[in-house]
Amino acid sequence: MSAVDAPRAGEPLLTVSGLSVSYGPSPGARGRGTRVLSGVDLTVRAGEIVGIIGETGSGKTTLARAAVGLVRPEPGAALRFAGHDLVRMRGAELREFRRSGALQYMFQDPLRSQDPELTVRAVVAEPLAAARRGDRRERAARADEALRLVGLDPAAHGERTPGELSGGQRQRVSLARALVTRPRLLITDEPASALDASNRNLVLGLLARLRAELGLAVAVVSHDLGSLAGLADRVAVLYRGRLVEDGPAAEVLEAPRHPYAALLAASAPRVGATGGPRPAQLRPAADREPWPEGLGCVFAPRCRFAGPACEREPEPAPAAGSAPGPAHTVACHHAADWRAEVAA
Template identity: 60%
Template sequence: MSGLLELSELTVAFGRRGARPVLDGVELSVGEGEIVGVIGETGSGKTTLARTAVGLVPPRSGRVVFDGREISGLRGRALRAFRRSGRLSYAFQDPLRALDPELTVRRAVAEPLAVAGDLDGAEIAARVDEALETVGLDAARLGDRLPGAISGGQRQRVLLARAIVTRPRLLIADEPVSALDASNRNRVLRLLDRLRTERGMAVVVISHDLSSLAGIADRVAVLYRGRVVEQGPVREVFGRPLHPYTALLIASAPSVRAEGGPGAAALRPSAEPPAWTAREGCVFAHRCPFVIGSCRTAPASGPVGEGRTAACHRVPEWRGLVAAATAQGPPELVAAAGETHKEAGRPPALSRTSEKG
């Protein structure tokens, strides 16, 4: 069954031909009323993914299909008409930069409806009040203020009100809680969950904060250097990651790390990466402690269980290597890593003896 939003083999590159793509063969599906998290560190391509999905960035190849219609091929008037419809909405990352400092809260939220041109003034005013109320803002008290005269948490909610005022079927929220304190973060996360429950709205939440996603997302996609390296149901991915990069992210986030999961130290390479990792092969090879010669061929993303995919040649065995090395103790872990490095074509790790000596 097709999802509401389908990204297929999506590749985006900026600048000269031959430059490493910002997104490389991304596959992602979002169903009706589903919350999908996209996680990854800064520079992984998360924001480019969002901007490409809503038609702000043209892909070099691949397809974006929304509600059965391909939108990646739209240009000019057809693209503007689709974006004005507001059915696929995007809440930008930085409220201070995304909001016009000279537009009051009420006018900022009304703008997408005014641009669409389908409603009269009274209808727009009613919809603005509804959107502000939905995000928990008092329209009478805050509606005439400028963005600079309200708090950061309120600005974030104004951005969300602006994104939902068109009653979209899918909202893409880019780092919606990154600048918020704990209480405002929880408030915004509850709001996103409520929009899904009460309106059946699908939501894509882009975030580098795993604990935020753990509470609300149904599924999660892990992005690394423009590739989706793993995706699946959030509980399963966070509970038992199948890609070494996902495992490292989770090991570095105590709030979501499952008891007994591998620690960050066991997931970091103990030697210089082989030279080839800088330009070819698996995107994670330069940081992967399990790299071997066959990783020089980039792994395809493939099914690794019910509803899960991972792009790693060593899914069946790397967790066993960690468990065995942990059971044997640190000196053997270093020695085992040395064998792996030799096979991959890089210098062996220093043994504990040589480190001392």
């Protein structure tokens, strides 16, 4: 039996519940850590592309890193991947899971994650070498297969070094490196944000093709909601460490339910967009002073629709409304009212 038996398409593959992360001193130690994620729940289903969206400081990269074990969650979090308990896994089970390469993370900056002394083929084969999978020839063959998957010719590029490639080619090498273990889920952090428009489209198009051809599930971390239009099935929006909206991508883009998601959607012009509120309709007339952590809704200082309750009570836990269709949750006291106000 494989170390990781993936569920069927559409069934939960990665499930994150109650994920909180603090940096700095741990709770109970002298001094306070900085809370960067608070009680986040997220599910990625087999074969699905999920966008994780938010501005700098929203906690989106921390969420991605916690999911692959690069960041330690606070006690109480649950992370499960294809039946494996990622928080409690130890010993032989953990080693076998890591060897499988079923869950892969693609770093944001290819230059920092690729050894400049190695050939491209060796860079791509590194995860197999680290897991002691196959002999040198088998690893080289798998690396060449992965390079072809991302549209690079092994004969032309395999013996070059990363420094001899363009930025777009280096990003595709990073993608090939993540794919060489034939993962079930790829988590990728801003895969296209440093690229020009044509390479950006190429890389995002590749992710769509890999999902279609390999059934690969992908979680894409991005600050740009518009870039995920037509790519993501679902979008999860984070604001200052809280999940504020999670729903089908087309709905979040065209009919967002949280004022912050609406602001992101309105600020991301897209071909074929059919309207929705304009940024000026969503911004408060005057900036409010930020108030202490834990008092009121986290978005209230920037929210045009904040009422007295929003300044006293934390935002509610994300919840689905009564609308039929796929689950779409929002963490806002006035999810229905503010949209009616804008539409009036």
